[in-house]
Amino acid sequence: MLTVRPDRVAGLCYRYYLVLSRSSFRVMDIVFWPVMDLLVWGFVSNYFSSLGGSAPQAVTFLVGGIIFFNVLYRAQQSISVSFLEDLWSRNLLSIFVSPITVAEFVSATYVVGVAQALAVTLIMSVMAAFLYAFNMLSLSWYLIPLFVNLLVMGWWLGLGTTALILRYGYQAEALAWAVPFLLQPVCAVFYPVSVLPAWLQTVAWFVPATHVFEGMRHILAGGNQCAVYLIKASLLNVLYWVATTVFFGAMISRARERGSLAKIVT
Amino acid sequence: MSAVIEVRNLAKKFDKATAVEDISFTIEKGEFVGLLGQNGAGKSTTIQILLGLITPTSGDVRIFGYSPWKERVKVLERSNFSSAYVAMPPNLQVRENLEVFARLYGVRNRSRKIDELLSLFAVDHLARKMTGALSSGESTRVNLCKALLNDPELLLLDEPTASLDPDIADKVRGLLRQIQKERGLTVVYTSHNMTDVEELCHRVLFLHRGRIIAQGTPGEIVENLGESSLEEVFIAIARDTLKIPPTPVSKKHDSDAEVVRGKLSETAERENEEPC
Structure with missing residues (x-):
């Protein structure tokens, strides 16, 4: 299961590239919604700023939050939605009976997730610079670990969602879209953790993205003590990544035992 | 034996x-x-x-x-497998789908192998056709091309x-x-x-x-x-x-x-x- 041959991963990535480039729906999904998010939230925060108030950095925080949340969302989607698309097109059986290991299959979706997240971040950053004078590079070198932490969180969320689809079949497919938005209110994308009720704050600190978004706001507000946020986010990510990998492996084994893998892919 | x-x-x-x-x-x-x-x-x-x-x-x-x-x-x-009930991504051309599987099976001289199989099953004229637009008979023959890409010993x-x-x-x-x-x-x-x-x-x-x-x-x-x-x-x-x-x-x-x-x-x- 743990064997990874780069040529086979490259073969799967080539396939994802072809499928994606031929699907106007998927291209729209990747570009259209993030851009709409950026426009709506950016102009709303511009409006609130124009009303005057005590939050002059509202636009910066919101725009930064939207761009970074899309990193997590894209990484998660690249795994779970790619899996669902293969299911819908009855193509998964051909993949599962070719000499592809589970690790190679998952690795390819990780690579596709990185490519999609980078593309979305680039497009949104350029737009944000023109429309709201928001400079992503103002996060300096922190940009990289913040991005990587959200990417990894997207990966394990996608893996966990796919494991649930393997376990519960088509009835769980809505999770592919719902899971990131279930976490969004808790992980302080658009507001600081301090606005959450006390009990929810405790929950929020167990989510790696919470530390990333708090760290991002800290840097954008001119702070320079982001390391603690990054360390906590990284530790939580490693823990959850290992746990979801074990969970995914267990679900694959269970699906093989119960025959549901054969049922779901045929 | x-x-x-x-x-x-x-x-x-x-x-x-x-x-x-x-x-x-x-x-x-x-x-x-x-x-x-x-x-x-x-x-x-x-x-x-x-x-x-x-x-x-x-x-x-x-x-x-x-x-x-x-x-x-x-x-x-x-080994390899083919079934009437298995599909390949419909929005890819026949040749592209075969190219993908040739990569997954680690086939050398992919292009030559694909040409050879398309010709064997008399579907070479379909190479640039979208897989989703194939008839049942065409689809079956393309699936068989895929099944023979790696020169399997067991089919x-x-x-x-x-x-x-x-x-x-x-x-x-x-x-x-x-x-x-x-x-x-x-x-x-x-x-x-x-x-x-x-x-x-x-x-x-x-x-x-x-x-x-x-x-x-x-x-x-x-x-x-x-x-x-x-x-x-x-x-x-x-x-x-x-x-x-x-x-x-x-x-x-x-x-x-x-x-x-x-x-x-x-x-x-x-x-x-x-x-x-």
């Missing part, structure tokens, strides 16, 4: 339902074996176990000496001629027979079309309620069970109206395998004697 597939006392239970119950068989190199039975007889479960998609409840399976679920990559590198075919018109089905049968003979392929074939089975298979395993109840050449099965054709045998087994009850196969498995080995050798000798 050497065994490509060895199945020993294989059983698979799903909760309380038994899909496969204590079946044993051996398939030798170069054999074309039909796996027959009505819906729910256990043939899909058996094929899925051979493909490593299902783990058995008990028993053992060896393909090329490897376990298909513990050492699946070693097995799948040397598992699940109802490859389902939904084909008689003309195309006959052409596909002809091609399969030719390829199997030329390459010495081992083929496991499931079908509900008894013409396919009678024309193609050296040996047939009849499954009923998870057990192998008869095996032998198509002619032997018809004769031993006192029916007039393989189709009549199929119907009689499905309706429990066989005139001669079958002997439990697991007890006479080894002697049957010897008989088949002998018949295959005779066939091979005859074919070698035929003038070119």
